Amino acid sequence: MAAVTLDVRGVAVRRGGRLVVDGVSFQGRQGELLAIMGASGSGKTTVLRSVAGLEPLASGAIDVGGVTLAAGRTLASVGRRTLHRSVGIVFQFHHLFSHMTAIDNVALAPVHALGQPRAAVVDRARALLDELGVGGRAAAMPHELSGGEAQRVAIARALAVDPVVLLMDEPTASLDRARRDDLATTLSALAAQGRTVVIATHDETFARAVAHRTLLMEDGRVVAGG
Amino acid sequence: MRAIACFVLACSGAVVVSAQTAGELRWGGDAEGGAPFVEADPQDPARVIGFDVEVAEILARGLGRTPRFLQVGFTSLDPAAARGDFDIGLSGIEDSAARRARLSVTIPYYEFREILTVRASDRQRYRTLADLRGRRVATLGATLAYDILLAAAAEHGLVVVTYEDDVHPYSDLALGRVDAVVLDAVLADRGVRRNAGLVNQDADLGVGYYVGVLAPEQSALRDRVNGILREAMRDGRLESVFRRWEMWNEDQPRLYARLLAGDDVDLQRISPGSTDTWEAARRYFPALLQAALITLILSCAAMALAVVTGGLIAAGRVYGPRPLQAALTIYVEVVRGTPLLLQLFVLYFGLAPFVQLPAVIAALLGLGLNYSAYESEIYRGALQAVPQGQLDAARALGLSDRQALVLVRGPQAFRLALAPMTNDFVALLKDSSLVSVITVVELTKQTSIFAANIGSWVVPGALCAALYLVLSLPLARWARRLEKRWQQ
Numbered sequence: 144m145a146a147v148t149l150d151v152r153g154v155a156v157r158r159g160g161r162l163v164v165d166g167v168s169f170q171g172r173q174g175e176l177l178a179i180m181g182a183s184g185s186g187k188t189t190v191l192r193s194v195a196g197l198e199p200l201a202s203g204a205i206d207v208g209g210v211t212l213a214a215g216r217t218l219a220s221v222g223r224r225t226l227h228r229s230v231g232i233v234f235q236f237h238h239l240f241s242h243m244t245a246i247d248n249v250a251l252a253p254v255h256a257l258g259q260p261r262a263a264v265v266d267r268a269r270a271l272l273d274e275l276g277v278g279g280r281a282a283a284m285p286h287e288l289s290g291g292e293a294q295r296v297a298i299a300r301a302l303a304v305d306p307v308v309l310l311m312d313e314p315t316a317s318l319d320r321a322r323r324d325d326l327a328t329t330l331s332a333l334a335a336q337g338r339t340v341v342i343a344t345h346d347e348t349f350a351r352a353v354a355h356r357t358l359l360m361e362d363g364r365v366v367a368g369g
Numbered sequence: 370m371r372a373i374a375c376f377v378l379a380c381s382g383a384v385v386v387s388a389q390t391a392g393e394l395r396w397g398g399d400a401e402g403g404a405p406f407v408e409a410d411p412q413d414p415a416r417v418i419g420f421d422v423e424v425a426e427i428l429a430r431g432l433g434r435t436p437r438f439l440q441v442g443f444t445s446l447d448p449a450a451a452r453g454d455f456d457i458g459l460s461g462i463e464d465s466a467a468r469r470a471r472l473s474v475t476i477p478y479y480e481f482r483e484i485l486t487v488r489a490s491d492r493q494r495y496r497t498l499a500d501l502r503g504r505r506v507a508t509l510g511a512t513l514a515y516d517i518l519l520a521a522a523a524e525h526g527l528v529v530v531t532y533e534d535d536v537h538p539y540s541d542l543a544l545g546r547v548d549a550v551v552l553d554a555v556l557a558d559r560g561v562r563r564n565a566g567l568v569n570q571d572a573d574l575g576v577g578y579y580v581g582v583l584a585p586e587q588s589a590l591r592d593r594v595n596g597i598l599r600e601a602m603r604d605g606r607l608e609s610v611f612r613r614w615e616m617w618n619e620d621q622p623r624l625y626a627r628l629l630a631g632d633d634v635d636l637q638r639i640s641p642g643s644t645d646t647w648e649a650a651r652r653y654f655p656a657l658l659q660a661a662l663i664t665l666i667l668s669c670a671a672m673a674l675a676v677v678t679g680g681l682i683a684a685g686r687v688y689g690p691r692p693l694q695a696a697l698t699i700y701v702e703v704v705r706g707t708p709l710l711l712q713l714f715v716l717y718f719g720l721a722p723f724v725q726l727p728a729v730i731a732a733l734l735g736l737g738l739n740y741s742a743y744e745s746e747i748y749r750g751a752l753q754a755v756p757q758g759q760l761d762a763a764r765a766l767g768l769s770d771r772q773a774l775v776l777v778r779g780p781q782a783f784r785l786a787l788a789p790m791t792n793d794f795v796a797l798l799k800d801s802s803l804v805s806v807i808t809v810v811e812l813t814k815q816t817s818i819f820a821a822n823i824g825s826w827v828v829p830g831a832l833c834a835a836l837y838l839v840l841s842l843p844l845a846r847w848a849r850r851l852e853k854r855w856q857q
Contacts, residue, residue, distance in 0.1 A: 195765045227767025238758035242780050242855070255776060256767035304767070 145173040148307050148339045149194065154203035155363075156189050162201065164189045165363040171308065171339040176330060178350035179343045181360035187343035188235070190360070191310045194341070195232040196223065208307055224256060231301030235313040237293045239285040245296045246272065246281040249303050257304060264303070271299040275329065290317030291325075298329070309333060311342045315349050327353045394429040397441040397449055398422075398460035401534065405555065405614040406461040407438075421459040423610045424478060428457065428581075431597030444511060444533075444817055447472065448826060450582040457581045457594065461555070463513050464578040464634065467823055473591040477578030477634055478598050478607060479616070480624040481553040483514050485570040486560060488542060492568050495549055501527040504548040507538035510814070511821030513577040514551045530728075530808050531818070537718060539564045541808075544721050546728075553577060555616060578624075578634055599629055646828050653819040654832070660815035661836040667732060667811065668798045668840075674737030675797070676790070679744025684774070686745065687752050697745075704742035710803050712739055717807035732804035740797050747789045751782035784855045791848035795841045812836055 149171035156164040164186045171177050179187040192198045194205055196212060204213040208229020210222050218226060239248050249268035253259045272278045275295040280288060288296060294317060301309055314330070315323050330353055334340045344350050350357050358368035398407040400417055407419040417438050429436035439455045446458045450472055457475075468474050487495045495501055498521040506521075508514040510531035518529045530547055532538045538550045539560030550560065551574060561567045583591050601607045602625040611617040627634070685697045704712070717731040726734070755778050763773035802813030810818075816833035820826045 192761075197761055197765060224767050227765065230765075232765045234758060234762065236758060238756075238762040240759060240762065240777055240781075242777075242784060251776065252766035252768070255772050256769075300766070 145175065147171070148173050148207070149341070150206040151190070151194065152204050152206075154190070154193055154205060155201040156186075156193055156198050157201040158189075163363050164193065166203070167360070167363070167365050168203075169358055169365065169368075171341055173307070173339060174334050174337050176334040176340045176353060176355050177342070178354035178357045179341065179360060180345065180347060180350050180357055181343075182345060185360040186363040187360050188312050189363075191232060191312050191341065191343050194308070195230055195310055196226050197232075227252070227256060227306075228304050229306050230308045230310065231304065231306035232310040233294065233297045233301050233312065233314065235316055237285075237297040239288075239293055239297055239300070241285050244282050244284060245277065245288065245299075248285070248296060249299045252300070253303050268299065268303060271302055272296065275299050276325075291319075291322045294318070294326075295329075302333075306338070308339045308341065311340070313344055313346075314342055315344060315346045323349060392434050393437045394425065394432055394434040394457070395437050395439055395455040396425045396428075397439045397446055397455035397458040398425075399443040399446065400438075400440055402443055402460055403536070404559070405616060407459075420479075420610050420614045420616065421461065423613075424581075424607070425457075425459050427601050427606055427610070428594055428597055431600065432593065444821055447582065447821065451584055453584045453587075456587070456590065457583050459581045461553075461579055462582055464580045465513065468580070468582060471585065471825065473583040473585055473588045475581040475583070475591055476595050476598055476628050477580050477624065478602075479579040479611065480620045480634075481555055481577050481579065482620070483517055483551055483574040483577065484554050484557050485572065485574060486539065486542065486550040486552070486557045486567055487548070487570060488545075489566050489568045491548065492570075496570055497572055498527065498551075498574065499525050501525065501549055504528065505530050505546070506549045506551060507532055507541060507547040507808075508551050509533075509535055509538070510818045512552070513575060514553065515818070516822075517575050518551055531805075531810060531814070532808055533806050535560070536563075539567060540718070541721075543567060544725060546721075546725060602629060646823055646825065649819070649823045650828050650832065653815075653822075653829070657812065657815055657819065657829075657832055657836060660810055660812045661840065663809070664798065664801050664812040664837075665840055667729070667736070667804065667809070668794070668801045671733050671736035671740065671801070672794050672797055674733065675740035675744045675793075678738065678741035680748055682741060682745035683748035683752060686749050688770070688774070701742045701745055704739055705746075709735065709739045709800060710806060713803060713807050728804075728808045731807055732801075732809045735807075736797060736801060736804065739800075740793060743793055744790065747786045747793070748782060751785040752778060754785050755781045784852075787848055787852055787855075791845060794844060798841050799837065 147170050151170070152168050154164060154167045155162055167190055179190060181187045189198060193200060193212070194207060196218065200212060200214045202214045204211055208225060210218065210226045210229070212218070240251065243251065246265065246268050249271060250261070250264045253264040254261050269278065269281060272281050275298055277292050277295045280292055280296070285293060294314065314326055318326060327349070330340055330342070342350070342354070356368060358365050360366065398421055400407050400409050405420050407417050407421050410416040410418045422438070425436045441449045441454070441458070443460060446460060446462060447468065449455065450458045464474065464477055485495070485498065495504070502525050505528045506518055507530045508518050510533065515529070515531060518527070521527055522529050535552060535556045538547065538552065541547050542550050543564040543566055550557070554569070557569050561569055581594060608617060608621070611621060624634070682697050682701065685693050689697070713731065713735040716726060716735050717728060720726065759777055759781060760773060763777045768776065801811055805811060805814035812833055816829045820829040823829070
């Protein structure tokens with residue numbers, strides 16, 4: 144069986160005194176494509192954000208990329224860098240840096256967070272954009288991109304540090320049917336490369352079609368799968 | 370600010386005109402000029418005292434009216450007289466060809482000499498203007514003394530420093546900020562009395578006369594006033610006024626004798642003193658250009674200081690620990706909540722006993738620190754307006770807080786801040802005119818000197834406005850283009 148790359152154990156996240164994620168546990172393995180399903184407000188986005196280190200945990204722990212995130216613990220800068228090298232996230236609204244071209248968005252983290260030489264990073268960023276079919280939009284500003292293009296640039300940005308875990312929030316939200324099929328192909332290919340891909344989605348059809356395994360969340364808890 | 374003062378003045382003038390009663394002689398003067406001219410009575414600040422007050426009383430009695438004082442800023446006396454805001458202006462106003470050309474001017478009622486004041490230790494070194502090559506010499510703008518100094522600047526290479534009042538030239542001389550003061554003997558005597566270690570040199574640099582000014586169409590009233598003044602010269606009433614104020618000397622009886630014999634006085638013609646506006650405009654234009662350059666350089670440097678300091682303050686208020694945030698909030702509120710004019714006075718005159726900042730540095734600091742408070746608020750708002758998603762993305766990519774600020778949040782905030790910053794720069798460009806109160810001659814000050822010299826604001830005002838627009842319009846255009854490029 145493939146190695147466990149992501150281990151979420153009894154994670155709870157509190158927001159404004161309310162538990163929005165309450166005792167969620169699951170594992171992700173190398174090459175696995177996992178879908179977390181649930182209605183809006185069920186807590187699936189918060190789970191992804193917790194794995195990406197963007198939410199402080201109220202309890203529980205997450206092991207990912209050799210780093211353990213736990214309640215009451217803030218990562219030192221080395222730990223943070225290791226975490227972000229291991230986990231990439233694509234937000235629902237992409238959050239591309241609005242003042243940079245597509246390729247600068249992709250090159251930012253390797254150059255500045257990892258300190259890699261710019262020329263090599265730019266070459267790799269261009270290759271990534273080509274691979275995702277948006278090589279021709281490298282010089283475009285985010286506001287000039289269509290929803291689908293912006294999503295692929297955001298995937299390239301997340302992949303630029305070569306993470307073992309790729310998280311995607313509501314990946315089908317901004318796509319038409321044809322683009323959805325393209326995305327399914329892309330995600331399957333990424334999983335086939337050995338990455339763990341976790342998507343959060345309320346699009347059951349897409350989830351069932353593309354995922355190896357699905358979890359269903361309701362009111363902050365996993366009610367099926369896991 | 371001067372514009373506002375003029376506006377208020379115009380309004381109050383209008384009210385006064387409508388409320389005017391035939392039994393009043395409305396006379397305009399500047400109580401800020403102080404004793405012995407016109408000053409608020411220390412016993413009763415609602416009253417004014419001074420020799421000009423007593424001259425006004427003599428005139429009012431002669432006309433069968435009661436005198437009523439109107440406060441008018443010294444540099445606004447001429448235009449206010451021309452507009453008819455008061456019947457006559459009396460406030461140590463100097464006789465000049467330009468004044469006579471634009472206004473009805475009375476016969477002189479006092480003769481004064483322009484003299485040189487220096488520090489006692491320089492008594493031997495600086496005896497005449499020729500000894501002051503390369504030195505800073507102070508005076509009041511738009512006076513005979515100013516014209517004398519301008520001529521001396523051309524001839525002897527001294528540096529003219531103009532003040533808006535007649536108190537600070539002497540205090541700055543005592544502090545060593547300037548090396549000499551040229552003003553009339555009345556002011557010089559007072560300056561030497563108030564500041565230890567100053568002496569007046571004996572040599573006369575020029576002779577001038579105090580007169581009253583009336584609207585040009587008031588020549589009939591002017592002629593009646595002249596009759597009353599001659600009467601008061603003849604019967605010794607003027608003499609007793611000037612004796613009371615310890616200003617009587619042997620020059621006055623000679624002047625009175627000449628005037629009673631029907632002679633006029635010779636007006637000192639130092640500068641080319643032409644009253645032709647266009648000729649004067651040509652003559653003043655290089656000085657206006659130079660002043661515009663000073664305005665531009667000072668504004669750019671002050672804005673740079675404001676941007677850097679404002680950026681640091683904003684970063685401190687957004688990222689800093691609570692005590693720092695509190696301290697910076699207090700700084701911003703104090704600086705924003707007090708007038709820039711007051712801050713300039715404090716920096717230049719208030720701090721002088723402890724640290725003597727050169728005028729340009731004080732101006733730069735005053736403008737820069739004042740605007741830094743406004744800039745910091747713009748940046749703070751802009752930093753907080755950067756969407757949380759952008760910050761999440763920066764964090765998720767492993768950027769440190771510092772990198773996120775420098776690479777993502779800062780540049781995006783800058784784009785949001787650009788429009789209000791441009792606005793502030795244009796405002797600063799115009800606010801820089803306030804630094805004239807601490808002796809920096811920038812565009813507005815040079816314009817007011819020009820206007821006072823030719824006795825009209827029309828051409829100088831238009832030239833000045835054109836120069837300000839030339840300075841600010843390209844910047845606004847550039848900012849608009851940049852904004853367009855960044856538009857999303």
